[in-house]
Structure formats: structure tokens, C-alpha cells
Amino acid sequence: MKLEKTKNSGYLELVFGPRWTYIATVRNFLQRFLLVTIGNNKSADIISMAASELLENAIKYASEEGTKISANYFEEENTLILSVENFSSKDNIKILLDQIKEVNEGTPEEMYLKKMLQAAERTDGGSQLGFARIRYESGSDIEVEIKEDLVKISIAFNLCRLGGRGIER
Numbered sequence: 001m002k003l004e005k006t007k008n009s010g011y012l013e014l015v016f017g018p019r020w021t022y023i024a025t026v027r028n029f030l031q032r033f034l035l036v037t038i039g040n041n042k043s044a045d046i047i048s049m050a051a052s053e054l055l056e057n058a059i060k061y062a063s064e065e066g067t068k069i070s071a072n073y074f075e076e077e078n079t080l081i082l083s084v085e086n087f088s089s090k091d092n093i094k095i096l097l098d099q100i101k102e103v104n105e106g107t108p109e110e111m112y113l114k115k116m117l118q119a120a121e122r123t124d125g126g127s128q129l130g131f132a133r134i135r136y137e138s139g140s141d142i143e144v145e146i147k148e149d150l151v152k153i154s155i156a157f158n159l160c161r162l163g164g165r166g167i168e169r
Helices: 021-036 039-058 091-103 108-119 130-138
Strands: 008-014 062-074 079-088 144-148 150-158
Touching: 008 021, 021 039, 021 062, 039 062, 039 079, 039 091, 039 130, 039 150, 079 091, 091 108, 091 130, 091 144, 091 150, 108 130, 130 150
Parallel strands: none
Antiparallel strands: 008 062, 062 079, 079 150, 144 150
């Protein structure tokens, strides 16, 4: 374990094996952590929903063991950065990049409506609404960083936009 000094006002990092049963537990833990850290239930709900969506994708498309989630709160900027990392195949990475590019193109409302209409026409049982839902509910863009087969998806949440001002001091 490596500890470093940080200017973050709150942070966490969890690494776990890719199991569906862990998602709800991680979401509940993160929601409570965020409530204590940022002091706003609405913001904690939206961010933990986004984490759940990202974790579902990470586990569904993982090519190896290990999923990492981190949350870093920067009180002075009133921003929280959520990241999820996992290993994936080249084919799945291409699909992921295409999905995120599409969802980031229009306004959050336009893209959510578009993805809902596409989901209604699908016959395979999938919806691919997760990224559009995150953008719609948070107003945040989704960023992707790829290093070989390691995928890192990050979202910077502006807590003022979410309706949370952090902890009043």
C-alpha cells in the first residue's frame, strides 16, 4: 500500500473481484461515505447511482479479475471525481469508446431521450442507457482513458450543479 499526501477533502479507493453481488454493497457504502463527506443526500444519491452504472459496465465487460473504484472530493472546487477501472478486450473497448462518444455529443436531455427511444426498439434485452442516464441526472461529461487493456472511466461532478454545496462549516 502506498500512501501519499493529498489536498483532497475526502477520498476512498476500493478494489474488488468482478462480482455482480458486490455492486449493491459498494453503492450503499459509497452513498453513506459521500453523505458524510459532502453532506448532501441528493448529490450522494446521484453519484452513487453513477458509480453503480459504471461498476455494472466494468463487471459486464471485464476481461480479467479486479475492478477499482475511487472517489476524490475537492472541497475548495466543490467537485468530486469518480473513477472506475477494469481490464477489457479490444472489441469491448471499441464499443465503450463509441458509446461514450455518442452520449457526450449532444445535450444530456437529447442523448437520454435518444437512448431511451433506441432501448425501446431493442429486442436483445439490453438498454445501453447507463451513460446517458449518468449525463442526464448529473449534467457531467464522461471521460475515458485507455492504457493498453486498462480502461478508466472518470466523471467530474460539479456539486453546485447537483444541488449540493458540500458540508456547511
